[in-house]
Amino acid sequence: MGDIRQSLLPRDVLSAAKELLYHLDIYICNLVQSGRQPPQVDAKTLELVEEFILHAPKDRNAPARRMSALQELQLLEIMCSCFQEQSRDTVRQLMFSALFSLQGNQADESRMSLLGKLVSMAIAVGRVPILECAATWLQRTHRVYCVRLAQVLVDDYCSMVPGSVPTLQNIHSTSPRFCCQFITAVTTLYDLASEELTPPLELLQMIVSWIHDDPRLVLITFLNTPLSGSQPISSLDVTPLGGLVRWCVKAPLAYRRDKKPALTNGSTESEAEAGPLFSALHLSVLQVFMLLPNILNEKGLFGRLALLQMESLAALTSDLSRLLDQADKHAHTSSAETHVLSQLALDRLAQALQVAMANGALLCSREDLRAICSRLPHNNLLQLVLSGPVMYYNNIHTPPLTFSPHSAHSPIASHPTHPAHAPHTPLATHSSSHPQYTTQPFMTGMPFPFRPSH
């Protein structure tokens, strides 16, 4: 395909890009037809893409070719119809990755920029094939870039153009896979660490209503992905569950934190509105956990795959502990309210841990949990969860409440893992010893000292 460069050079930018897309299509069709496994687009072709579509300078001497805004729009339209008209999935996927797979070079910036515009456009005009390709892209790409794409979309739909949220809202029906990945990316992006990293209310509302209407939505990627343990390094989590748990647990304190004297107007409002949303979202998350045992059992993965990672939970508890400390420091004005919000955060944490553990989303022992929660202040429910139910409860029908970490099956990580691990070693770091966390002394067989006093 390299030989077409000469014919492309004299053309104007748009027609050259157009011509290249045309040839790329033919080239990939032939590639797929040839049956070579795996079909691999050659480096020469990728260079052509960078030169004529992404307009990365070929070498220092060559003048950078640029497109006008109008030309760029025309190119995007052509790309949209190009993906729309291609009926074969494989060809489309190859074409998409030929265009947008990050190459770790200079062209990646314009690649990301063009991708953002293309996906944003595809959402606006409902181009399902592009959204599907983008969903795959979000699974394979490093999370940093996924988050950047999400940021572009949130900016376009939630900040730039008022009233365009309903358009974005539709993606849950047009492409559930993309929607699921988008949620994962957004929850990764907004970790509530600062005001900038707090999701806009419209976005929050949208996500809550998506999940409320269809809790399985957050599991779509997980359900459609054959789990091989070969997740690309540092890609997004296979579900947004971890991110959603973080949102719900941190929200009471994060939104409170915004209520600094300087920001009295508006923030109170958003807090009042966000409160019930997070409550509903938290319930939805628990309900999703409850769907898991059946799904995991069907896939033969119950007790082998942790959808929630101990590391991220540990990060969450340490974040939370820091937030609680800060809240305490600011608490001189309204300590009662602070206490209520702190307890709400801890209640949610306890609930998420317990329900996730009981439904096989979290593979660890209560001892592990006690380790990561050791720095948290007292909360009745959390203590109950950490100590576990009283086991002499006379019940013969009780199903196993928690996954035993010493199960015969070897767990598989849903999380990007380090390839150095041997295939049958437990991949999730859930083993009982977490040297990095200071642990409270705990003696088995003794009544748990912090069991709630009823």
Next chain:
Amino acid sequence: MSAQKDCEFLVKRARELVSDDPCAAKAWLITARTLYPADFNIQYEMYIIERNAERTASAGRLLYDMFINFPDQPIVWREISVITAALRSDSQDKHAQFLRGLFETLPGRVQCEMLLKATEQCFNTLEKAEMLLLLLKRFPESVVQHGVNLGETLLEAEASENVETAVNCFRKLFVCDVLPLVINNMDMRLPASLMQKYMLKAAEFYIGYVTRGPSPDVQIQGKSGLVSRGSQRYVIDGLSEKSSVVAEPWERLLDILAVVGARCEWQGDKGQRSYVDMLQRVKELCRYLPGLEGDTRFRCCSQVVICTALVLFRSAFLYVSAVQPALFQGVNALSSGPWILVEDLSSVYNDVEVERGAVKHAHKKRKLADGRERTMSSDDEEGLGKGRSRHIVVNKTEMPSWSETLESFRIARESWDLLHSHDGLETEFKKICASWKTDSWLWFRIFLTDMIIYQGQYRKALSSLLQMAAVQQPQPGQQSPTGQTSLEHHRALIQQASCHYALGEYRVNNTEVVMTLIVVIISEHNVLLLPCTTKAILPFCLQLMLACFKLRAFADSRDDLSLGHVVVLLQQDWPQGELLFLKAVDKICQQGSFQYENFFNYVTNIDMLEEFAYLRTPEGGRIQLELLPNQGMLIKSQSVCLHHTVTRGITKGVKEDFRLAMERQVSRCGENLLSVLHRFCINEKIIIIQSLP
């Protein structure tokens, strides 16, 4: 520090939150359940939240969990009984509908199990049956296991609860709900004897339902004529008003008959389309009956008897409901009044001598007399006794549905004859009658009596009428309103008198009959029937009285009182009785004198007046007539008299008072004859009774 306390703590937190933040409350309970999955209170609390919010799907899911995990919890059973009650009720309120919807979300297997267990926990037979019925209706496969048992339970309950009538809640459920499920389930093999037993149970119920009497309170309103009978409410004890309604009972009965017939492999049975067709088919079948033997014969007999009996009862009902609509609930009584089948008495005006000689061959005619004006002529081809194809005369304008009514009467008679055409059939039919206690069915007795009268079997008819009187004895618990009773009573008396007349028994028993007739006449006018009905009943009664008096009046011995009565009575239907009147005049002439003090009170017929005026003249024979009561009464009313010129010169040479009386009487010729005669009956009641033969 026990599990119990943990659970209480968790549920308490959820309860605190539920009003302000239901999502948080649910999150607590979800967490609680994963901690203590075996704790009932946690799951019940979850269920209550969903149920109170009327979220059908999630409440259903939780109910299912509770049912599976806590089958022994009384609270679960209380909840299930609330739901099954909603299923049984016809309430349309929102919560009942929610509960029904909730039940629908459960998997069929669970619904089935739930209903079965709910049934087991139910001690009231009726509720239990209704519950099981829900099960059978939803899960046809359960009919095989439970259908017959349920049916038998209901029949046993009916027997043990001593219900008075076949129209009771148990039978209703059995016949209308259980039976169709059982007989239409082809997976079940039911013995023919059982099918027939069930068939008869169904027939008894439907007939009882159709022929049920009006409820007492409605009757009182009905008398004032304000309430249309179509809108009557009827409730079977133990059932709701809605489920007390049985639509199209005769058709439903026919449906059951068709299925039973098909399953019992009845002859020539191609799905019973109508009762009339059925009678035709059964008649044909009857011809082969004598040639059949053993089992085939037995089966054929059953088929004939059951089919014919149903046709008989239906047609008899249709006939009686036209003749005596007030007997039944839901039959429109306002369109036509009660009707009475009596002998045609127009021969009463015939000459005594002729009649005496020809009692046996007299033209007996029957007519269906209603309470209104009618033409009362009929004729009869055959003599007494047989009476197979006699003619019934009805005023067609008075009874618009006369042809249907007479057709029903005919079909009923044919069915009856068919059932009595063969010993085997008669025995079977009598068994049915005995088990249904048809002897106590007043309406059926009315039909039978009419049929016997029609057949001309008056002696039998009289005993039938006596039986009817026995049936009419007010039964405990079923208080018949007075109007109804006396109407029926008088009806019977009129028919009794008619029979006696037909038998030629003027002397026997007549005192009572005529006396009661007078009573009837009096009461007629005052309370009983609709006013217009007197017009029809009265002439008939007068004819009967005439029949009683004329024998005596024309006897060899002198009886001026009877002769006077005859003259008064002969005014009716004048000049039909002219011949008899002339005979009376002859008798007076022979006697040379005649004393009848009521003459001027009740004789207003101008021809008769003329004749009597003439009798006083020399040309007439100077007959001594003492017609003035104590010679006084008339003089008082002299002043109002108009002077009329009476022919034949009676003004010449007659005593002044007689002349005045005569003139005054002439002025009364325009008076309504029936009211004159009615007055005669009322005022002279004692004299009449005393002078009866």
